[in-house]
Amino acid sequence: MGNHPRVRNEALEQALRDADLTYEQAAAAVRVVAAEAGELLRTNKAALGHWVQGLRPKPQTATYIAEALSRRLGRCLRPSDLGLCDPGQDPAHDRLGLILGADPVDTLKRIGEADIHRRRFLTGAAYSVAAAALPLGIDQAVEQHHRAEAGHQRAGHAEIAAVRDMVDMFTRIDERHGGQHGRSAVVQYLRSDVADLCRATFDTDDHRRDALGAAACVAYLCGWKAFDAGEHGLAQRYYLQSYSLTKEAGDDLHGAWILRILAHNGMDVRRPERTVDLAEAALARVHGQVDPSTEALFAVTRARALAHAGRRADAVAQLREAQDLVLRGDEQALPFWAALWGSPRATVASHTAKAFRELGDHSNAERHYGVSARSRPGSGHEHQRITALTLAAQGREQAAQGHLEQACSTWGESLHLFGGVRSARAVSEVRGIRRSLKVFERRGVQAAADLDERARSWQLAYA
Template identity: 30%
Template sequence: MEREPNRLLQRIITEAGFSHKGLARRLNDLGAARGTPGLRYDHSSVLRWIGGQRPRDPVPCLLTEIFALRLGRPVTPEDLGMPTTATPLHLGQEFTHTWQEGVATVTALWRADVERRRFLLDSTFAIGAGSVGAIRWITSPPDARPQGTGSRRVGKADIASIHEVTRSFGELDNRFGSGRVRSSVIKYLDSAVSPLLKEGSYGEATGKQLAAAAAELTRLAGWMAYDLEQHGLAQRYLIQALRLARGAGDHALGAEILAGMAHQAIYMGQPAHALDLARAAQMSARKSDIPTLVASCHVLEAHAHAGIGDARSCASSLHQSELSFDRRDRADEPEWLGYFDEAYLSAKFAHCFRDLGEGDRTVRQARRSLDMDGRFVRGKMFNLSLLTAGLLQCGELEEACTAAAEAFTLAGELQSARSRSYANDLRRRLEPYKSEPIVVDLHERTKDLVHV
């Protein structure tokens, strides 16, 4: 069937005075600037659109921005003869002002993720989006009655189901890596949680419980994207989890999500941004009066200081973390904070000392971190990597190779991009010793365990 030419697009291209090649170049450049790198459109692409082919997202939204800037007036997809269903490129990056806007945004994000929309998969980490989200979390007033007026009554069983699914998927994630389970999580969010938020009937009290449950699972989905090193997507999920936590009025959960955002920023090599996020997390954690959570936020601030190379500030934050952790009361903590124990705190200390080049202290803390819950397989791989790095800093090559071999073995069992990155880092640290027989033997024995 012959396509109908897109005369509206041809007309506005002429009005704007763009060549086909020039328009394609602007499109690719703007896509990169908006967090969608890798667009490779050319003059032939523009000719096909003029001929009636419908471009995929994010092209319509990018084109409206390009033409609006050139012509000095608003331009819509309809003005370009393109469908009005185009998903905005910034979907999920905004911490919305109202509960209703937040529900619309997060459910659209889940749907786009299930559909594996390219602009999400290709999106990049945006410091500005995280900063604005943190500011709005701090400054936004409580939501006015998060309510639903739909036809489906939401009850305790619905909320309990979300919590149980979150717990089960979290355990699988820790044991096997996010690659094995993330697709199931987002399908559950889209098929089970979205109808409750959009079509459910619930008052304020139930609405807050529903928002908190949805925030926990959305946070987990974001953490899984982070583990797969899909950083732009992970950031969008964490911002939307933070927005749901605002609907719940849950300062503790908000602090935990901000701490997760700081964790990701450190991993991304953005310690100054992580510092801001960790301090924002502390503000909320103090309101929650949960000492373990306060300790978590302080130790992330310490890790950010270590990333900057500020050993004195790092030491001060580590001290504050210890003081808070010593006041903990396990009986008075939310279930989602159960991972943060002595071993986890030691691992965070080891990260700081490794980044500051303090081998002896890294080894001491990394050894303590291995006294951990055996269900956290991925965490054990990370902690063995820390021990290996510290031993290498101390010149203990033989013991380092023993720890590295175990780390490589665990990494080979996980579907986790972060685990592969830790393994890559170990191989780089072993590179100066590549001619040593023990290192040659290690590489030979583990070469098929982790594909680097």
């Protein structure tokens, strides 16, 4: 707590007033942010009262308070802005990766260092709603890019091709076995070989741009692995710096791809404040500039964002357009950064299902989850994790319609594919399946007990 005098915190008091929050409501908002970061706080209205009276919270709690009020007020606040620490004493590491304009290679090396060593300030970081707006140009610092001096290493097409081959291999492993397989290896590769490549001397500007683009793909994969581990604040930081690399490379189409994942990231953590803006900015960049299959991936993202925004008619119309685009497209025409992630038809079907689920249309959600699972090559084994997750979601939609025996059958397929998958999302899905099965058992569904035992065994092995 420190030895600070107990002077009433007028900055915090004013922020709570501007946010129109009672102490009890503010405490609840702080608990939500902490929970997203994996920490269980018992903050209550009495704690808010103490802080307003001048008592200072722990530094990590102060960052949760700042994020909670930033979300409510729609602007980025630091703990010092709220009188929770002295001016200039904000922990610099709390903003690591949430600023665009600094050297992205250096920033990614620092993020990777903290990730490798499992530094709590970063692995437990909360998702920042304010930072989600950075690529939209709302923060004036976005365009302040800095080019580091080239190093002594010379590099060209062969070195770039090697990075692309590595990210392709790591992505295949990730898709089959889950994000926790090889995670530290990918992060270490980013902060060593890939960072060195970005610092190399290139014979042509095209080679330099291609190297930065390849590095952006590795950073994206690191973000995806963090997301698969449930570390959403860390994932967001990787994605933002991946976006910075595409800006350095001058590749607006690849940058749009990062805007797309930032939109999905916001929806997945149930913070959709900027997701429509991100999805629309991404689609606007690629419209008419890429093949129909690639554009379909952006169109379905916008549709899902519209569904989260409650714009049902607009969402359904955009879904139809996405489906038309993917049917007209040639999957072989995808750029490298999109082709890494598998079949566009499967992806469009999956996000179509998620949009219908958000709209409360369980029948259409179930149907499209089924299409997605069937659209992946190799009977799902090449994309084992996502196929298992898709089937788990399809079972949930079947259960929502009262098709209990069918749901158990689908969940059985899902559990089979979850074997060997190391993923926080898989753990969450299996936990959800077991909760549903308890209800089924009470309703006398014979298959539920056997399936629950299988799910319990999976948890003992992988959770």
